[in-house]
Amino acid sequence: MKGLYCKAGVSDAETKFIIQETTLPEVLDSHQVRVQVKACGLSAVDLKLLDDLGIQRDFIPVGREVAGVVLQVGPNVAFFQPEDEVVGILPLDSPCSGLCDTIDVDEHYIVQKPEKLSSVCVAGALRDALCAYTALHTHAHMAAGHTLLVLDGASSFGLMCIQLACYHGVKVFTTSHSQQQHTFLEQLRPSVARVIPVYKDPSDLLPLVLEETGGLGVDIVIDSGARLQENEEGDEMKLLPHKHDIISVLGVGGHWVTSHQGLQLDPPDCRLLYLKSASVTFLNPEVWTASSAQQGRYLHILKDIVEKMSTGVLRPQPEEAVPLYEATVTMETVQRNQKKKAVIQL
Template identity: 40%
Template sequence: MRTVRLNVSEDGTQSQLVYTDDAPVLSARAGHVLVDVKACGLSPLNHKALVAMNDSNSDLPVGFEISGIVKEIGPEVTSVQVGDAVTGILPLSSECSGCADECEISEFAVVNKPESVNHITAAGAILPGVWAYTALRYQGHITAGDTVLICDGATANGIIAIQLAQRWGAKVMATAANQVEADFLEKLEPSIAAVINMSKTKSLIETCLAETGGLGVDCVIDQGVEMVSSGERYSELVLSSLSHSGEGEVTKRRPITKHDIISILGFGGRWVTSTGQLQLDPPDSQFLFMKGAAVSFLFDNIWVLSGAQQGKYLHIIQDLMEKLQKEELRPTIHHTLMLPDVTSELERLSPHLIGKVVMRT
């Protein structure tokens, strides 16, 4: 069997992606199903989380967002049958990779895939969809009429978040790092209330306050912020981070700072952040306190770390599949590739691509 694994050194400081075509053949344990993988969405590897969830193992899984056909069911499985088309997310502690010919997954971690939704679309939408659904519904508590700012709106996560927020009646603004991303966002239907090109705007704060009549936004969803306090100047930031725009153009990305976000939040605003190492200084906390604002941390794998909220998790995935079937959600697939090409792709995969990269078998 073909598969891709991540080999990590004993001290966790070095890692190497490895492709093999002679991995042991899998079988389904009790409560699990064996899936013939047809597609797997690719995301930049979170090495820290992978090592933390597999601390006694140096051979780690690669690829978690799968769609395929049930090949075998284990004892006690009742929710799916052999031959069913399913999609789901493998846990970080999975013994098998999603980037493989086959993978074993709990029957309670998959849902049936609608026939009209192809495997590439399902695999490309499931993790961005769970990310966006969690941010908007469970942490941002978005309701009709709210104003939402989605940072890096042209990414796979951002695109789905924009569509969900619009579907739920919110006024959506989104940031773009450059003109290529801005052009992409301006062509989305239905149109976004405001596309903020960070390479051209002088001040994110002024732009957002102008768009909201000085009231500020109800919710901000970021995909990483700079650890810059309110007393530091933007000109003092070192713009050393380079990323590919998705059109062959290499551009510097102007960072969004925590001061930007805190300043544009309105009364009772909600800040949903993907920055795990967020540091708030006393002035930052005081500013948030005076606004009655809330900060939530968004980790897209949280639902598969515990079975305590399994019902909500399955509801999210089922609702996403229904929305894909009805074309209420339209993920953007940046490109697809074959299984042997996964190692080289992941080594250079940027989190800022326009859309999603998907492996197909």
């Protein structure tokens, strides 16, 4: 049995992905489930996070968002039986690559998959849906009547945020990074109250949001990155809002949920947050699998996500499945941030 593994280099350019032979133990642990993988989602490997958590290996398993069918269960497994369809995210310290034909996983990391939900669809969208759920419910405490600004709403993560917020009665504004994205997001109206084309003029963001909210600002901002300096280079960086603009569009008591790991706030920024009594929280997509402190809550979130996908509340953008023989090249593209994610069909 073969799996995909990451061999870390000194720099990102030296990081390699290789196919290696692997074996599973003959006997399952008491709470483990043996799953035949049908589809696996690929996301960039955060080597710095693994190092911070003390997870150091010569070869790091790749592919953690999996969907498949249960083949065998351990003696103390309570929630699954053979032939059950399941989906979940493997923990950071999992010895198994999700691209193996068969994997062993603890029953507390997977949930039942509804029959009508495609394995490819759920494996490709589960991580972004979990991030959206964490940002809106756990961090921002979203409620009906709130106003929300989703930056880069056409991304997979942004789209999940928009759909989840609209379902809960939140008024949503979003930004587009190209004419094609703008056309796509305009089709979501009236669910989306306003689409702001920042690719035309990034400085339009602040006045247009304040115009839409009567000068009060929004209750929640969810970003996909932010500029720390006004003159940061790169076409993609120019489309990101400056940190001061994000704080400026926040209303009193607002919440800014950021994906920017290295965010630094200057004293004037902190002063403005203080005056608004607003807060900044960091969205770490691995927080649920890095700690078992709220395992029950995490499983509840996963169950709610797959249920909302199966009923059409959450409708991920279709992700074209990549065959297994292209996994290595595809993963290298994802790791270099040339592609946000990919799905491998086994």
